[in-house]
Amino acid sequence: MFVGPFMLVFALVFLAPIAYSLYLSVFRTQMVGGTTFVGLENYAQAFADPQFWEGLGRVSLFLLVQVPIMLGIALLVALAIDSGRLYGKSFFRISIFMPYAVPAVVAALMWGFMYGTRFGLVGNINDAFGVSLPNPLSPDLVLASIGNIVTWEFVGYNMLIFYSALRVVPHSLYEAAEIDGAGQWRVISAIKLPAIRGALVIATIFSIIGSFQLFNEPSILQSLAPNAITTSYTPNLYAYSLSFSGQQYNYSATVAIIMGLITMVIAYVVQLRGMRKEA
Amino acid sequence: MNARSRHLARGTALAGVLALGLAACGSGDDGGSGGGDAAPVDTAAVLEKGGEITVWAWEPTLEQVVTDFEKKYPNVTVNLENVGTGNDQYTALQNAISAGDGVPDVAQVEYYAVPQFAISEALTNLGPLGADDLDGTFSTGPWSSVHSGDGVYGLPMDSGPMALFYNEDVFEKYGVDVPTTWDEYLEAARTIHEKDPKAYIANDIGDAGFTTSMIWQAGGHPYQVDGTDVTIDFAGDQGTQKFADVWQQLIDEDLLAPVGSWSDEWYQGLGNGTIATLTIGAWMPANLESGVPQGKGKWRVAEMPQWEAGQHATSENGGSSLTVPAASTNAELAYAFVDYATNGDGVQARLDGGAFPATTADLESDEFRSAESEYFGGQKINEVLADSAANVVEGWQYLPFQVYANSIFNDTVGQAYVSGTTLTDGLAKWQEQSATYGNGQGFTVNK
Structure with a gap:
C-alpha cells in the first residue's frame, strides 16, 4: 500500500517517457505521406548511419582521454587537501569546487570567449607576446577545447566525492601504518585508494554517462565554430538536430534509445568490474 | 532583422533531448482543408464584426502595427506572441499543427521556409480570400516567394534585395575603388588585405542564406521543384560554378575574415574597419545603426557587384511573409489583419520603425526614395535599395525542405x-x- 503512490509516480515520471520514445521509434512521419508504422526500420537505419557512429566514436575518444585526466586531477587534489599538509585547504577546496556551481551554459560561453583568437584571451596572448597560438576552435582542436571546459567544470565535483570518501577513513589506520613505518606513498596506495574504491567507481560511472551525453558545451560553441562542430558532433547533439531542425522525431527517438542502451551497458560493465575486486 | 535574430537564437536554443518526448505528437492526421470554396473577404464587415486572433511573429515593428490596428478596429483583439525566432518558431508551429491544438491564426514565415509549410498543407491558400487580386502590389521577388503551385500562401511583409554595404573610409584609405563586378571585388579583397593584414573585405565562415542568394544572383537554378518532384543540381549549374570560382579564390587566399555574422567580433570588425563590406539584404541599415554606432558616417551603399560588367542583377536575402495556418479557426479575420499589416496602414508604421518594404508603391514613392540617411553620410540609400528590389533575378526556387537543408x-x-x-x-x-x-x-x- 505504501508502495502505491511511489509506483504511480515512478510509472508516470520514468516509465512513460521511455515507453513513449519506444512508441515513437517504430513509426515514421513524412512531410509527404504522413505517419506509417515501420517496425524496426529506424533502428536498421541508425545502425548503418555513419553520422551516428562518428558521433559515438568522438564521445568515446573523449571518454578515454578526458575522463582519466579529470579524475586523476580530482584525485590528486583530494589527496593533497586530505593530507593536511596544504595551507588554506578550505580556500583550495572551495575555489576548485566553484566552477561546478557555474551553470554549464555560462561556463561554455565564457570559455568560448576566451578561446577567441581575435578578441579573446588567446588573441590577447598572441598580441602581447607576438606568438601565434593555434585556434582552439579549429576542427582539429575543438574536441580538446571542449575537454578542457568539461575538466574545469567537473574536477571540483569529483574532488568532493573523493575527499568525502577519504574523510571517513578511520584515523587509527593511519596511526597503525605509521607505527609499522609506512611512508605517505605507502599509506596512499595501501590504505587510501582501496578505501575509496567505491567512490572511484561511482565517479567513473558518472563521467561515462556525462561523456556520452555531451551536449551543452558543443551546442554553445557551435555558434562560434559552426564548421568545426557539426550538427551530428555528438550523438545527443545529433538527436537534437534531427528533432528540432529536421522534424525527424521518430528517428531522433531511435538514436536516443540506442544511445541510452549503449551507455547503460558500458556503465554496467564498469560497475561490475569495479565492484568485483572489492569483495 | 530576421537573419540577425535567427542567428542569435541558434546559439541559445538549448532544450535537452529529454524534451524530445514532449516535442512530438504521433497522431499526425491532418485537418488542413486548403480552403477551396472561400470567397474574397469583405474585410470591412469582418473587421466590424470583430473577434480575437493570435499572431506568432518575432518582427519587432509589428507591435506598433497591432496597437494601431486595435485602435482602429476596437472590436478586434490581437494577441501578438513571440514564440521564438526563425527555426524555433517553425518547430513550435509544426508541433502545434501536428497536435491540432494551439495553432495561431497568423504566423510569420520567412520566404525560404514558405514552400516547406505550403507543401505540407499547413497554410491557408490566401488566393481565394483576396490575395489573387494583389498582383503587382508587391515587388516580384517576395511575391513569387509566397507562391507555391497555384496558391498564394502568405503576404510579403518585408524584403531583402541585396546590395553592397561598404565602409568608405577603408576604401579611401587604401585607394581602392568600390567594386562593381565580382572580379573587381576579388582584386579589392587582395589589395585591402595586402595593405593591412588585419583588414578583410568581408567576413564569411559559411552561411547558407548568403550562398543561395549569391547563386541566385548569378542566375543559377540549383533547385527545381515541381510539386513533390525535386531536383538538386549544383555540379551542373552555371550560376553555382560562377559563385564557387570566385569564392574559392577568396577562401584559398585567406581573404575572408573568419568571423561569424552577428557575433561580437563581427560588430567590432564592422565598426573598426577590419571588415570592409557586407553583401546583404536591404534590411541591414537599421541593424548597422543600432549595432555599429561607431560606423556612423562611414558606411555607404552601392549596387551589388555583378557577374558580368554592365548588368544589373540582384537577388533576395532574407525577409518574411505573414501567413494564415490552415488550422486557424478565424481565417477571414486573420486575413484582414495580414492585409492591414502588409498592404494597408500597417506598412507605414513598419517603415517608420526601420523595416524595408515589399510593396511596390512604397518602393517607388518619392518620399521613400529621397529620404536621406544620416548614418550613411546623407546618402539616399533607399534609391539604391529600391532599385535592387526591381532587379531581382526571376525564377529562383527554394527547396520544400530548405529549413533542414540550411541547418546542415x-x-x-x-x-x-x-x-x-x-x-x-x-x-x-x-x-x-x-x-x-x-x-x-x-x-x-x-x-
Whole structure:
C-alpha cells in the first residue's frame, strides 16, 4: 500500500517517457505521406548511419582521454587537501569546487570567449607576446577545447566525492601504518585508494554517462565554430538536430534509445568490474 | 532583422533531448482543408464584426502595427506572441499543427521556409480570400516567394534585395575603388588585405542564406521543384560554378575574415574597419545603426557587384511573409489583419520603425526614395535599395525542405572554409545529404 503512490509516480515520471520514445521509434512521419508504422526500420537505419557512429566514436575518444585526466586531477587534489599538509585547504577546496556551481551554459560561453583568437584571451596572448597560438576552435582542436571546459567544470565535483570518501577513513589506520613505518606513498596506495574504491567507481560511472551525453558545451560553441562542430558532433547533439531542425522525431527517438542502451551497458560493465575486486 | 535574430537564437536554443518526448505528437492526421470554396473577404464587415486572433511573429515593428490596428478596429483583439525566432518558431508551429491544438491564426514565415509549410498543407491558400487580386502590389521577388503551385500562401511583409554595404573610409584609405563586378571585388579583397593584414573585405565562415542568394544572383537554378518532384543540381549549374570560382579564390587566399555574422567580433570588425563590406539584404541599415554606432558616417551603399560588367542583377536575402495556418479557426479575420499589416496602414508604421518594404508603391514613392540617411553620410540609400528590389533575378526556387537543408550547410559546405575540401566538393555533399533527407520525407529527389 505504501508502495502505491511511489509506483504511480515512478510509472508516470520514468516509465512513460521511455515507453513513449519506444512508441515513437517504430513509426515514421513524412512531410509527404504522413505517419506509417515501420517496425524496426529506424533502428536498421541508425545502425548503418555513419553520422551516428562518428558521433559515438568522438564521445568515446573523449571518454578515454578526458575522463582519466579529470579524475586523476580530482584525485590528486583530494589527496593533497586530505593530507593536511596544504595551507588554506578550505580556500583550495572551495575555489576548485566553484566552477561546478557555474551553470554549464555560462561556463561554455565564457570559455568560448576566451578561446577567441581575435578578441579573446588567446588573441590577447598572441598580441602581447607576438606568438601565434593555434585556434582552439579549429576542427582539429575543438574536441580538446571542449575537454578542457568539461575538466574545469567537473574536477571540483569529483574532488568532493573523493575527499568525502577519504574523510571517513578511520584515523587509527593511519596511526597503525605509521607505527609499522609506512611512508605517505605507502599509506596512499595501501590504505587510501582501496578505501575509496567505491567512490572511484561511482565517479567513473558518472563521467561515462556525462561523456556520452555531451551536449551543452558543443551546442554553445557551435555558434562560434559552426564548421568545426557539426550538427551530428555528438550523438545527443545529433538527436537534437534531427528533432528540432529536421522534424525527424521518430528517428531522433531511435538514436536516443540506442544511445541510452549503449551507455547503460558500458556503465554496467564498469560497475561490475569495479565492484568485483572489492569483495 | 530576421537573419540577425535567427542567428542569435541558434546559439541559445538549448532544450535537452529529454524534451524530445514532449516535442512530438504521433497522431499526425491532418485537418488542413486548403480552403477551396472561400470567397474574397469583405474585410470591412469582418473587421466590424470583430473577434480575437493570435499572431506568432518575432518582427519587432509589428507591435506598433497591432496597437494601431486595435485602435482602429476596437472590436478586434490581437494577441501578438513571440514564440521564438526563425527555426524555433517553425518547430513550435509544426508541433502545434501536428497536435491540432494551439495553432495561431497568423504566423510569420520567412520566404525560404514558405514552400516547406505550403507543401505540407499547413497554410491557408490566401488566393481565394483576396490575395489573387494583389498582383503587382508587391515587388516580384517576395511575391513569387509566397507562391507555391497555384496558391498564394502568405503576404510579403518585408524584403531583402541585396546590395553592397561598404565602409568608405577603408576604401579611401587604401585607394581602392568600390567594386562593381565580382572580379573587381576579388582584386579589392587582395589589395585591402595586402595593405593591412588585419583588414578583410568581408567576413564569411559559411552561411547558407548568403550562398543561395549569391547563386541566385548569378542566375543559377540549383533547385527545381515541381510539386513533390525535386531536383538538386549544383555540379551542373552555371550560376553555382560562377559563385564557387570566385569564392574559392577568396577562401584559398585567406581573404575572408573568419568571423561569424552577428557575433561580437563581427560588430567590432564592422565598426573598426577590419571588415570592409557586407553583401546583404536591404534590411541591414537599421541593424548597422543600432549595432555599429561607431560606423556612423562611414558606411555607404552601392549596387551589388555583378557577374558580368554592365548588368544589373540582384537577388533576395532574407525577409518574411505573414501567413494564415490552415488550422486557424478565424481565417477571414486573420486575413484582414495580414492585409492591414502588409498592404494597408500597417506598412507605414513598419517603415517608420526601420523595416524595408515589399510593396511596390512604397518602393517607388518619392518620399521613400529621397529620404536621406544620416548614418550613411546623407546618402539616399533607399534609391539604391529600391532599385535592387526591381532587379531581382526571376525564377529562383527554394527547396520544400530548405529549413533542414540550411541547418546542415555548415556540416557540408562549411568544411571548405576550415579544411582542404573545396566549395564544389562541399556543395556536392550538401546536395547528397539534402537529397537523402528529401527522399526520406516522401519527396522524389534526383530520381
